[in-house]
Every structure is written in structure tokens, then in C-alpha cells.
Amino acid sequence: MTENIIEVRDLVKHYPVTRGVVFKKTIGHVKAVDGVSFDLKAGETLGVVGESGCGKSTLARVLMNLEKPTAGQVLYKGQDISKLSGGALRRLRRQIQLVMQDPYTSLNPRMTVGDLIGEPFEIHPEAAPRGSRRGKVKELLDLVGLNPEHINRYPHQFSGGQRQRIGIARALALRPEVIVCDEPVSALDVSIQAQVMNLLEKLQAEFGLSYVFIAHDLSVVRHLSDRVAVMYLGKMVEVGTEDEIYERPTHPYTQALLSAVPVPDPTLRDNKAIIRLTGDVPSPVSPPSGCRFRTRCWKAQEVCAQEVPLLQIRRGSDHPSACHFAERREIVPTHEAA
């Protein structure tokens, strides 16, 4: 059994909703993340999937300690990261780095690539002595497949895929143990997306990195992940190995999500059993009582409105699912190539 590098326990992040300018009063909370627990093992990739507003990015922000959790803990090797400060916090930051979604806005247009990738060394001078930094940046550029001679160029001189490589080089600069990737390939074209995914896999093998890979594209997540967590409206509804989630999903939401993914094979278009969900995701300010998915679920019963289903292993299944009526269902079209 490999050790857990990050343990998340009952994590809750609520954002207050206020009204009024002078006399602000809180009129409710956006329950962005509402009781999430999971482990990240050393060297593995945990995929987090879900639709917009399900709390994936908030989760990333809390994992990075950019936001303090409302309740619950994020433990890095047993230490609660929200309790750290000063030098201990700075040391932690070296170990967990972030790759952001938008390669256009996440790089400062006034800084050269050399400055952008070298900036982590300014903040953590102990990571590399001053004289060796330029050499290190060139090494990093080479590592992510960019020309080291382009060190003095500015971000606008690069394409989207190349900028994402710059973002990855910057995240790698301090040799972290964990990289949180928040939708790292969703802004990229298909052919470029594949290049960046290959790069992420190569780097993981080379440095033994652990990834938390957040994305909404289910086939991308499947390709990269060892385990997958499915989120809906601030809750984790199902967790399992990629095989368990994609081949034997038991939560109705996972089943619907998987069945809705368009398969790039026209011969399957008529024999796909797509589960059509009606309506939209409810507001996270006032989520439905009990199971949050019940308003769109075809299985919903009385009990779903009253009791919050726990994320636990259900009968006839091998992985945790947060549904009172979890069961396997042969709905998933074969995603295999013809």
C-alpha cells in the first residue's frame, strides 16, 4: 500500500452571499464544496470530473491553500495545511503546485518566459542558487518541449499549447510532489491537447509526481487517471478506479454523464442508450434537501428527499457511491475504437 500524500477530510467551503453596500448582511451561502473526503496516493493521478458549478475549481483552490476551508481539513503528509503559516507554509507551497486552465490570462504578458518560469526561484531562493537559475529555466524549457533559446520571448509570441507548456514548466520549477491541474487542456485544440496530455504523463513517470487532474472532459480524465471522483453540486457522488467508474458506474449521475458523452464513432449513434437528464443543475445557494441529484434523477423516491445518501460501498458494488439505489446498469456505450 502506498502512502497517502494528501488526505481530504469532510472539506466544506461556503462563500457568503451578501446584500447591501453599507450595511452588508449575509443572506445565504454558496455551498461550493460541501463535505468532500478523499485520499491522494503518492505517484497516482486522481481525476475529478463534474459539470460547471459542481465545486471542482473551488476544491483546487482549497487544496492549494488559496482559500481557507469553512470546515474540514486538507492534510499534507498528516499536517493540516490551513493551520500552517510563515516558513512552514512556504515550505509546503514548494510541494504543491498548480497548472491553470487558461494559458492566455495565467501568464503575465509583461514578463519574459525566463522571468515567468524563474519567478518561483525568487520566492524560494533556497531552491536554486542565484547563478544557476537561468540554466535551470533553460533545462525546464527543454523538459516541456520548448526551445531553450526562446527564454527571452514574451507569452504572446507563443501559441496556446506552448503557453500551457510554459505553465507546466513553472509548476515544475520547484520540483513539487503534487501538481493540481485545473482543466489544463480544455482550452486547447484536439491535436494540441493530445501533445500536452502526453507531456503530463511523461513528466509524471520521470519525477514520480502525483496529480489531481480536474476536468470536465470524461475521456481526457479516463486517459490520464488511476482513480476518478465524480462531483455534483459540491458533493462527491462516486469514487473508484477508472475501470470501476467507467465500466461499472452505480450512481445515476455518473451513468447519465457517461451516456451523454458524444462518442467519436458514427456507427454507434443509433444503438446508444443515452440517459437524458432534464433541467439544469440547481443553485448551490439552496441545494435540494437529501440527495442533491434527486431533482433530475429518474430513480428519486421519498427517501431521497429526506436522507442524504452517504458515499459508501453499496451492495453488489465494489466502490463507494452516494446513492440510496445504487446499482450497476449496462448503459455505457463501448468507447472502444472500432
Place this chain on the structure above:
Amino acid sequence: MSEQSVPGADGSGRPAGRLLEVDDLRVEFRTRDGVAKVINGVTYHVNAGETLAVLGESGSGKSVTAQTIMGILDTPPGFVTGGQVRFHGKDMLKMSAEQRRRIRGEGIAMIFQDSLSALNPVFTVGFQIAEQFRIRRGMSRADAKKRSIEMLDQVKIPNAKGRYSNYPHQFSGGMRQRAMIAMSLALDPEVLIADEPTTALDVTVQAQIMDLLGELQRERRMGMILITHDLGVVADVADRIAVMYAGRIVEEADVYELYAKPAHPYTLGLLNSIPRMDEKGQELRTIKGLPPNLMNIPPGCPFNPRCPMAQPVCREKVPPLLQIGSGRASACHFAEELVSRD
């Protein structure tokens, strides 16, 4: 591939055959930094009741072609330098602004990707739909409102009556896209251009919207041009596919043929770079390099610097889009070889 239009051949009262044709269209963008050749001889057509998918990556020119068809290309910097856009056989590029305006909405309508910026934030959704009925159909306010609510109902917006007086920001992303569909279909167009209609939406909502579009299209026997980069969506709904690269059509084929046996190395590369569920753990097969800079398109085949099959001839001669077999065409010097190999 040269069927003539026979009016009412399918009993729908609408002429069968080529409804909208783009013929050797050329568009360039004149900017401070130079001239970008964005469209370099694009030819495609769409028939009544058919879905043509225009597939391409960013910068391939798929949206600019659509903007040129609609007559909403920003000039400057965009200039049409050649070719025709024929609707019912008449070249729209030679029409007066007034004639073109009459086609917009009733002849050809368009749905945009980003519904939040496509809708006017200071008018209610209902008003924006009703406006068309009042101006184009001369309806009274009350009648226009009634028709608009019917339209909202048709695109399955719950409580259409109540939603009529909502503003766009009060709608969710999926609902806004529905409202935009209602708006574009209000005047019963013959051709609908859908420019990445579901790219901004989540998968479960995407499935709803694509279903709705398919349903409405069948009901009305509309021709549809679906512009997208998503190979999954295309496989689900398209009849024919035109693949664009660097402002050219590089391959055109029936959807089943294209996925089974692509006849252009670019199409093959695109299909290969989708993560397949059965190839987990393997490296993805990518297309190396980047799309060309449109101000400086390489000589010969524009794909040659990235092509694994490139030969000296590819750097010298631009391969024309040639028929290979029935109803399919490829712009590759080695298309026959690609199709015949296993």
C-alpha cells in the same frame, strides 16, 4: 455530385438539392502586421434537410466562412477577395444590403457559440424574439408576444409565459442557448448555421440541445451547417463532413466513410489524437507541430510541415480537392494510397 435542384421532389414543398453553396470563397484579413489569408478557396454546399458538419481547429476559417455567408464579416479587416455564396442559385455577395437583409432570418439564420454575448443584455429575451415578428411580419405587439411564447415553448423552455419577460442574465447557459435557437428559428429559415452551439455547455446540457436541434431540423426540413471542433458531436449528428485546415477544405465525405477511412492525413491525425478508452496507458498519437501562421502559409500543401506522409511534391504543389470515389473528396496527393491501405 452534380444533382440539380428539383423543386418539391421530397414532397415538402421546398426545393430539393443545393440550397446553399459556397464556391471557391476567398477571404483575407488586412491588418497592421500584414495580410492573413484566412479563407483560401472554400467550396461546400448544404441541401434541404441535411446536416453538414464543418470540422476544424481554431484558426481554420470555419467561423469566418459562416460570417461571410451571413454577411456579418467585419470589414475592415476582413475582405472577400473571390468566390461566390449562392443561395437558391443567386450569388449573395453581389446583392444589395437590402436584399441580403431579407435573406437573413427567413432564408438563413445563425446560432452563436456564446449566448451571453450574442443576446442583448438590456432587453428581455421575449422582446428580442418578438422584435422579429413585429418588424419582419408586421405583427401587433400582442400577436408578436403570443408567437414568441409559442417559440419559447417549442424549444422546451419551462414556463415560457413567465420566462418571456426575463432578461438574458436570468437564464442559465442551457436556457440561453435554447432562447437563441428560438430566436433564430422564429422566421422559419431554410438554412440554419450553428457555430459551436454547445461548446460552452456541459455534456448533459449539450445532449439536450443537440437533441432539440435535431428534432426541430427534422420537423422543418432545414438544412444545417454545424460548425464545430468536437469529433464526438459530429459523429452523432452529421450527414456529411467538411474538414477545414488553414482556410481550405482538405476532406469532404459522408460521416460513416470519414470515420472509417479518412482520406487526408490531417483527418487521420485528428481522429488518432482523441483519447480512446481502449488505449489507456499508451501515449496518444499526436499531430506534431502547430497550425501554420495564416500570414505565411507554407508553399505546397499547407499541412506538409506536420504531415507524416509528406514527400517532396507536397512542398511544391498545392493538392486540389479532388473526387475520390462516390461523394467524397480529398486534398491530398496521396489520398488514394491512404484510402486503399489498411
